[in-house]
Amino acid sequence: MGRKDRRAARRAEDVHEIGSGEAELLRDPDREGGWVLCVGGVPQSYVNLADPTFLEFEYMRLLADVIDNLGLEREPLDAVHIGGAGCTLPRYVAATRPGSRQVVLEPDAALVALVRERLPVKDVPGLRIRVTDGRAGIAALPDGADDLVVLDAFADARVPAELVTAEFTADVARVLRPGGVYLMNIADGFRLMWARRVAATVRSLFPHALLLADPGVLRGRRFGNLVVAASRAPLPVPELARLAAGGLARARLVEGGDLTDFIAGGAPIRDGQDVAAPVPPPQIFGRS
Structure with missing residues (x-):
């Protein structure tokens, strides 16, 4: 089989049609058991x-x-994950x-079927996948049911705007227990106006909030991920600041007055507003 034929065979084996386009599974040649799941050419999960x-x-x-820093002991959690992909974080929590x-x-039934077949979750204890969108899924949950809600959902390489509005965030707050934590993975770049508005939305509903991100991203020098954490109860700021400064993923923690300055008058996002998350520059994922 020639090189061109081998490439075609690999594509036929690794590329799968899903509801949102194409998903590709790439094996990590340097780490046994490692897989990258890409959707629309964008890495979604490792x-x-x-x-x-x-x-x-x-x-x-x-x-x-x-x-890891929720509570002094590693007690079990009741958690909801909005956005499935490869279920990386649920696997981590279960372990x-x-x-x-x-x-x-996860709203994409074909993506769920692919993950169940190629990246099996049946042996992950305590994990269920519901084929539903985030808003409908959260609305169906009872009050005060969970310790943790994680938003890590992307469509066309951007966070769906309907999942960051004040109305949706209020529904997340309803589902959380008094000491529960809301975690979000968002992405932004130059001037960070989207991140400021998302942070303003969260701060309007939770008394305690913080941001974690690479210093270059926080300065608006490059496009990248920002993690938002929010709760009705105080967050473990000293521990997270220490980890951010010296951990494997170097980051800066922003909270309190610094977070107020970061928001700088950014208005909370409301249902019905014509807003959209920024799209990453094509060069980030090698797209043109």
């Missing part, structure tokens, strides 16, 4: 089937740092907090 505690993406490590009960809300 899954290590051999070691679910291994987190390749820096933003995922920041999300995990927050989760690090045994006994946790988790549900993933």
Whole structure:
């Protein structure tokens, strides 16, 4: 088989049609059990089937740092994940907090079927996947049902605007227990106007909030991920600041007055407003 034929065979094997376009599974040649799941050419998840505690993406490590510092003991959590992809974070929580009960809300049925077949979740204890969108899935949950809600949902490389509005965030707050935490992975770049408005939205509903991101992203020098954490109860700021400064994923933590300055008058996002998350520059993922 010639090189061109081998490329065609690999494409036929690794590229799959899903509801939102095409998904591609790429094996990590340097790490056993490692897979990258791309949707529309954009890396969505890195899954290590051999070691679910291994987190390749820096933003995922920041999300995990927050989760690791919820409570003094690694007690089980009741968690909801808005956005499924490869279920990287649910696998991590199941491994690090045994006994946790988790549900993933993912609207793309074909993507769910692909993950179940190629990146199996049937052996992840306490994990269920519901084929539904984030708003409908959260609306169906009872009041005060969960310790953790994680938003890590992207469509066409951007966070759907309907998942960051004040109305949706209020529904998330309804689902959380008094000490529960809302975690968000968003992305922004130059001037960070989207991130400022998302932070303003969260601050309008939760008394305690913080941002974690690479210093270059926070300065608006490059496009990248920002992690938002919010709660009705105080967050573990000293521990997270220490990890951000010296951890594998170097980041800066912004909270309190610094977060107020970061928001700088950004208005909360409301249902019905014509807003859209920024799209990453094509060169980030090698697209043209």
